[in-house]
Amino acid sequence: xxxxxxxxxxxxxxxxxxxxxxxxxxxxxxxxxxRKPVIWDVELNIPEGKLVGVVGPNGAxxxxxxxxxxxxxxxxxxEVQIYGAPxxxxxxxxxxxxxxxxxxxxxxxxxxxxxxxxxxxxxxxFRRVGKLQKRVAREALERVGIEHLADRQISQLSGGQxxxxxxxxxxxxxxxxxxxxxxxxxxxxxxxEAIVSLLKELNGAGKTCLVVHHDxxxxxxxxxxxxxxxxxxxxxxxTGEVFTRENLQKTYGGKLSLLDDVADRLRHVGR
Amino acid sequence: MMLRIGCVxxxxxxxxxxxxxxxxxxxxxxxxxxxAQESFWPEGSYVWKVITLQTYNSRLVxxxxxxxxxxxxxxxxxxxxxxxxxxxxxxxHATYPGIGFGFLVMVxxxxxxxxxxxxxxxxxxxxxxxxxxxxxxxxxxxLKNDAAMGIVLGVFFGFGAALMRMVSDLPGxxxxxxxxxxxxxxxxxxxxxFLLILLVTxxxxxxxxxxxxxxxxxxxxxxxxxxxxWPTLFLDLTMLGLVxxxxxxxxxxxxxxxxxxxxxxxxxxxxxxxxxxRVMLALAALMGGAGGWLGSSLxxxxxxLPTGAVIVLVSACIFVMSMLFGxxxxxxxxxxxxxxxxxxxxxQHLLRAIYEILEGQQPDVAEPIRNLPVDLAFLVAxxxxxxxxxxxxxxxxxxxxxxxxxxxxxVRLSEAGFGEAARITRNHRLxxxxxxxxxxxxxxxxxxxxxxVEHVLDAEVVxxxxxxxxxxxxxxxxxxxxxFIDQHAGS
Numbered sequence: 001x002x003x004x005x006x007x008x009x010x011x012x013x014x015x016x017x018x019x020x021x022x023x024x025x026x027x028x029x030x031x032x033x034x035r036k037p038v039i040w041d042v043e044l045n046i047p048e049g050k051l052v053g054v055v056g057p058n059g060a061x062x063x064x065x066x067x068x069x070x071x072x073x074x075x076x077x078x079e080v081q082i083y084g085a086p087x088x089x090x091x092x093x094x095x096x097x098x099x100x101x102x103x104x105x106x107x108x109x110x111x112x113x114x115x116x117x118x119x120x121x122x123x124x125x126f127r128r129v130g131k132l133q134k135r136v137a138r139e140a141l142e143r144v145g146i147e148h149l150a151d152r153q154i155s156q157l158s159g160g161q162x163x164x165x166x167x168x169x170x171x172x173x174x175x176x177x178x179x180x181x182x183x184x185x186x187x188x189x190x191x192x193e194a195i196v197s198l199l200k201e202l203n204g205a206g207k208t209c210l211v212v213h214h215d216x217x218x219x220x221x222x223x224x225x226x227x228x229x230x231x232x233x234x235x236x237x238x239t240g241e242v243f244t245r246e247n248l249q250k251t252y253g254g255k256l257s258l259l260d261d262v263a264d265r266l267r268h269v270g271r
Numbered sequence: 272m273m274l275r276i277g278c279v280x281x282x283x284x285x286x287x288x289x290x291x292x293x294x295x296x297x298x299x300x301x302x303x304x305x306x307a308q309e310s311f312w313p314e315g316s317y318v319w320k321v322i323t324l325q326t327y328n329s330r331l332v333x334x335x336x337x338x339x340x341x342x343x344x345x346x347x348x349x350x351x352x353x354x355x356x357x358x359x360x361x362x363x364h365a366t367y368p369g370i371g372f373g374f375l376v377m378v379x380x381x382x383x384x385x386x387x388x389x390x391x392x393x394x395x396x397x398x399x400x401x402x403x404x405x406x407x408x409x410x411x412x413x414l415k416n417d418a419a420m421g422i423v424l425g426v427f428f429g430f431g432a433a434l435m436r437m438v439s440d441l442p443g444x445x446x447x448x449x450x451x452x453x454x455x456x457x458x459x460x461x462x463x464x465f466l467l468i469l470l471v472t473x474x475x476x477x478x479x480x481x482x483x484x485x486x487x488x489x490x491x492x493x494x495x496x497x498x499x500x501w502p503t504l505f506l507d508l509t510m511l512g513l514v515x516x517x518x519x520x521x522x523x524x525x526x527x528x529x530x531x532x533x534x535x536x537x538x539x540x541x542x543x544x545x546x547x548x549r550v551m552l553a554l555a556a557l558m559g560g561a562g563g564w565l566g567s568s569l570x571x572x573x574x575x576l577p578t579g580a581v582i583v584l585v586s587a588c589i590f591v592m593s594m595l596f597g598x599x600x601x602x603x604x605x606x607x608x609x610x611x612x613x614x615x616x617x618x619q620h621l622l623r624a625i626y627e628i629l630e631g632q633q634p635d636v637a638e639p640i641r642n643l644p645v646d647l648a649f650l651v652a653x654x655x656x657x658x659x660x661x662x663x664x665x666x667x668x669x670x671x672x673x674x675x676x677x678x679x680x681x682v683r684l685s686e687a688g689f690g691e692a693a694r695i696t697r698n699h700r701l702x703x704x705x706x707x708x709x710x711x712x713x714x715x716x717x718x719x720x721x722x723x724v725e726h727v728l729d730a731e732v733v734x735x736x737x738x739x740x741x742x743x744x745x746x747x748x749x750x751x752x753x754x755f756i757d758q759h760a761g762s
Contacts, residue, residue, distance in 0.1 A: 034413060067494070070497075070498045071497070071498075072494050072497050072498060088500065091498070091499060091500045094498070096494075096495060096498045098492065098494050098495055102492070102494060103491060103492045104354070104491075107352065107490070107491050107548075108352075108542065108545065108546050108547060108548045108551050109487065109491065109547075109548055110546075110547070113487075113548075114491070117488055117491070117492070117495065120484060120485075120488055120496075120499060120501075121499035121500060121501075123484070125485070126481050126482070126484075127484075128484065129484065153546035153547075155546075169495075173499075
C-alpha cells in the first residue's frame with residue numbers, strides 16, 4: 001500500500017525540546033459541537049510555574065478549551081500534551097475547578113465530602129474515604145479559610161463559600177497543573193481576596209494555574225501570563241507584552257469576519 | 272400498643288433524622304392497627320397476624336413487596352440524584368413489547384409461552400434497548416433528556432400494545448393474563464419469584480454499598496468525575512442497570528405503570544429527613560420496605576384491592592408525612608424556623624428602638640448611656656409599628672424578662688434587656704459600617720439591608736467585623752450610627 005507520508009519526509013517540528021517540563025502544550029486543537037466550531041486551530045505552550053489568565057468574550061470557547069484539555073469534550077482535531085504526555089497518563093497531575101453553576105448545590109453532601117471528592121482518583125475503586133483523605137480534605141478547607149464550615153450541607157453555603165469548596169477540592173487533588181473555570185465569577189470581596197492569595201501561594205509553590213477570567217480590570221494584577229482567546233488564540237505571552245489595546249480590540253472588538261463566515265457555511269452544509 | 276410505643280418514643284426521642292422517622296412510622300402503624308379494630312374492619316388479631324407474617328397465604332407476597340420496596344428505594348435514590356426520575360418510567364414502559372416478544376418466541380419454540388423467566392428476559396432486553404435509545408438520542412441529537420424519554424416511552428409502549436394484540440391472535444396460543452404486567456398481580460407470586468426478588472435486592476444493596484463513592488461522584492459532578500478518569504458512562508449504565516433489574520422483577524407485583532412510584536417516592540420522601548446521602552439511602556430503603564410491607568398487608572386484608580396500588584398509596588402517605596414533618600426540609604419545620612426568626616427579628620427591633628431612643632435623649636457623648644424609662648409614644652413613633660404589633664412585642668419582651676415594671680405609658684428595660692439592647696445595637700452598627708466600607712452602599716440605604724442581615728450575625732462574624740474595622744472600639748461600647756436617626760418618623 002502506498003503511504004502518503006513516511007519517515008523520509010522531513011517535518012519541521014516546532015515543539016519544545018523538553019516536553020516533560022511544559023505543563024501544557026496544545027497543538028492544532030479544534031473542537032466543534034454539532035458541526036459548529038467552538039475553538040479553532042489553537043496553538044498554545046504554557047511555561048511552568050505561571051499564573052495564566054484565559055480571557056475572551058462570551059462564547060469564545062474558554063470553558064471548552066479547559067474541557068478539551070481534560071478529554072471532557074471530544075477533539076475534532078489536534079492534540080494536547082500535559083507534561084509531555086496525553087491527558088489520560090497525567091490525570092494525577094491535574095486539578096480541576098469547574099464552573100460553580102455546573103452542579104446542583106442542593107445535593108445531599110457536606111462541604112467536607114465534596115472536597116474529599118478530590119482524592120477519589122487516588123483512592124480507586126470500591127474503597128471508602130479514609131482518615132487520610134479526610135485529613136487532606138480538612139487541610140484543603142483550611143487553606144481556603146472555611147474549615148469551620150466542613151460539616152455544613154453545601155446548599156447552606158453562600159456563593160463565595162461554594163466557590164471556595166470547589167477550590168479546596170482541587171487542592172485536595174494535589175496537582176501540578178490547575179484548570180480553573182471562572183473562580184472569580186459572582187463571589188464576594190472576601191472570597192476574591194482568598195482566591196487571589198491562594199493563587200499566589202500555588203504560584204509560589206511552583207504550580208501552574210490556567211484561570212478563565214472575566215474582569216479585564218484585574219487581569220494585570222492577578223496574572224503574569226495571558227491567553228487572549230476568541231475561537232482562536234489571539235495572543236499568548238507575558239501579561240505586560242500581551243495586554244495591549246490592539247490585542248484586546250482583536251479579541252473583543254468587531255467580529256472576526258472571515259472565521260465567522262466559514263463557521264456559518266459549515267453550519268449550513270451540516271443542515 | 273404500637274400507638275403507645277410511638278407516643279413514648281415521640282416523647283423520649285426528640286432528635287432528628289432516623290430516630291424521628293421511626294417514631295412517626297410507629298405512630299402510623301399504631302393508628303392503622305387501632306383503626307383496624309373497628310367492627311367492620313378485619314379483626315385486630317388477624318390484622319396483627321398478617322402484618323407479622325403469621326398467615327401463610329400472604330407471607331410470600333408481603334416479604335416480596337417489602338424487599339422490592341427496599342431495592343427500589345435504593346435504586347431510586349441514585350435515579351433521583353442523577354435527575355433521571357423519568358428514566359424509570361421510560362424504562363418500565365419499554366419493557367412491554369419485550370413481554371410480547373418473549374411470549375412469541377416461546378410459542379414459536381413450542382412452549383405455552385407463559386414461562387416467567389422467559390417473559391422477564393424479553394422485558395429486560397427491550398427495557399435495556401429503550402434506555403440505550405434514550406442515551407443515543409440524547410448524545411447524537413440536540414434533544415434533551417426529557418424529550419428523548421418521552422419519545423422512547425410512548426413508542427415502546429405503543430409497539431408493545433400492538434404486539435400484544437398480534438400475539439393474542441396467534442392460533443393455538445393463550446395470551447390471556449399477559450396484560451397483568453401493566454398493573455401487576457402480586458397475589459399470583461410463587462416462591463421462585465420471591466427468590467428472584469431476593470437476589471435482585473441483594474445485588475442492588477451490594478452494588479449501592481460498593482459503588483457508593485463512585486455513584487455519588489457521578490451524580491454530583493459528572494465532568495469532575497470524568498476528569499479524574501472515572502468511566503462515567505459505565506457508572507451511569509450500572510445505575511440504570513440496577514433500576515432495570517428492580518423494574519423487571521417488579522413487573523409482576525406492581526406492574527409497569529406504577530413501578531415509577533416505587534422508585535421515586537421513597538427517595539423523595541427520604542430527602543425531607545436528611546442532608547446526608549448515606550442516611551437518605553438508608554431511609555429510602557426503609558421507607559420503600561415499610562411501604563411494601565404495610566401496603567401488601569393491607570391489600571391482603573382487603574382482597575379486592577390491587578397490591579401495587581395500595582403500596583403506592585401507603586408510600587404516598589409516608590411521602591406526605593415526610594413533606595410535612597421532615598426535619599431537613601419539611602414544610603412544618605421550615606415554617607417553625609421562619610416563625611422563630613420573625614420573633615427574633617421583632618425582639619431585636621424593639622430592643623434596638625428603645626436603645627436608640629435612649630441615645631437620642633442623652634446627647635452627651637462623653638457619658639455612658641443610662642437605662643431610663645421610655646415613653647410609649649416615642650416608641651410608637653420610632654418604627655412603623657401598629658399598636659397591636661407593638662403590644663405583642665412588649666408582651667413577649669416581658670415574658671423574656673427584658674422589661675421591668677414602669678408607670679403607665681412608659682416602658683423600662685431590665686438589666687438583662689438593656690445589655691441585650693446594647694449588644695444588638697452594636698452588632699447592627701458594625702454591620703452597617705462594614706457594608707458602607709466594603710459594599711459601596713450609600714449610607715442612607717444601609718439600614719434596610721442591615722436590618723435583614725444582623726439577625727443572623729454570630730459572635731464570630733462580629734469579631735471579624737471588629738478586626739476589619741480597625742480603630743473601632745473592641746469593648747462593649749456601641750459605635751455611633753453612621754446615618755441620621757429620625758426619632759419621630761422611624762429610621
